[in-house]
Amino acid sequence: MTEIRPAGKGDFDGIWPIMRAVFEEGETYPHSGAISEEAAFDYWIKSPTATYVALDGGRVKGTYYVRPNQPHRGAHVCNAGYMVSPEARNRGVGTAMGRHSLNQARALGFTAMQFNLVVATNLPSIRIWEKLGFRKAGTLPKAFDHKKLGLVDALVMYREL
Amino acid sequence: MTEIRPAGKGDFDGIWPIMRAVFEEGETYPHSGAISEEAAFDYWIKSPTATYVALDGGRVKGTYYVRPNQPHRGAHVCNAGYMVSPEARNRGVGTAMGRHSLNQARALGFTAMQFNLVVATNLPSIRIWEKLGFRKAGTLPKAFDHKKLGLVDALVMYREL
Numbered sequence: 294m295t296e297i298r299p300a301g302k303g304d305f306d307g308i309w310p311i312m313r314a315v316f317e318e319g320e321t322y323p324h325s326g327a328i329s330e331e332a333a334f335d336y337w338i339k340s341p342t343a344t345y346v347a348l349d350g351g352r353v354k355g356t357y358y359v360r361p362n363q364p365h366r367g368a369h370v371c372n373a374g375y376m377v378s379p380e381a382r383n384r385g386v387g388t389a390m391g392r393h394s395l396n397q398a399r400a401l402g403f404t405a406m407q408f409n410l411v412v413a414t415n416l417p418s419i420r421i422w423e424k425l426g427f428r429k430a431g432t433l434p435k436a437f438d439h440k441k442l443g444l445v446d447a448l449v450m451y452r453e454l
Numbered sequence: 455m456t457e458i459r460p461a462g463k464g465d466f467d468g469i470w471p472i473m474r475a476v477f478e479e480g481e482t483y484p485h486s487g488a489i490s491e492e493a494a495f496d497y498w499i500k501s502p503t504a505t506y507v508a509l510d511g512g513r514v515k516g517t518y519y520v521r522p523n524q525p526h527r528g529a530h531v532c533n534a535g536y537m538v539s540p541e542a543r544n545r546g547v548g549t550a551m552g553r554h555s556l557n558q559a560r561a562l563g564f565t566a567m568q569f570n571l572v573v574a575t576n577l578p579s580i581r582i583w584e585k586l587g588f589r590k591a592g593t594l595p596k597a598f599d600h601k602k603l604g605l606v607d608a609l610v611m612y613r614e615l
Contacts, residue, residue: 323528363571366599367484407594409570410524431592431610433568438527449592449610
């Protein structure tokens with residue numbers, strides 16, 4: 294059973310290896326695998342409104358954050374980012390975090406959620422977001438430099454809450 | 455005649471009143487009119503790749519910045535922001551800066567330009583961007599809290615360079 298709860302002080306020890314692995318893959322996030330631990334902490338823990346972890350047997354298998362996507366007059370729309378540990382994929386952790394995040398975002402007062410750069414080749418994620426009510430709001434041609442495939446399109450996805 | 459050149463040390467004195475006026479209007483940028491001078495300097499001068507000013511008779515009438523829209527694997531796509539002083543509008547300063555920025559962005563090595571939040575009611579700007587080859591890449595329903603109109607749509611606009 295996956296438990297999802299707010300990230301606590303000690304959780305970054307379980308989050309950081311997942312971030313490094315996902316960035317190193319170079320297929321879903323634009324960040325470099327050479328990102329510093331401090332910059333990663335700032336991105337995922339310090340600057341978001343809230344960060345959560347998905348646990349299985351007490352170990353961090355996934356994590357997500359929620360934050361305003363724009364300041365002030367755009368701050369009612371949140372952005373969120375999700376990561377699943379490579380060895381825990383295809384077991385519903387992403388979908389569980391997705392559902393959880395919609396409720397949390399509503400509880401935090403956001404009225405919409407926006408993903409700014411969903412890599413068009415990342416079909417498992419796109420399938421999850423469509424299942425959870427997101428629509429493709431737009432396409433950004435060749436906006437992502439995929440580590441294996443080179444320049445590929447990215448999607449903007451959006452859902453009112 | 456409008457001269458456009460890179461912003462120098464003293465130019466923020468001419469830029470800051472324009473930023474304050476534009477933010478205070480609350481119709482095109484999401485930022486609060488209560489933004490601090492330091493945060494405005496960081497946003498417009500310190501963090502971008504480059505910032506430019508449009509001058510008329512030696513006075514700053516407009517300004518724009520260019521910066522990567524995403525880190526690393528998305529850093530070939532730039533974002534840009536433009537402002538024209540309220541008393542200098544409808545005289546082609548925006549169009550001149552738009553054209554200038556496309557050349558500068560190419561010279562800086564970017565291969566596309568993206569606007570993340572073009573307020574759908576800002577028809578003069580949308581007309582300029584379409585004239586300069588941008589297309590509407592997507593629509594974000596009710597993503598902008600317009601000071602006079604309340605929640606209105608925003609567009610993502612995109613152009614390869």
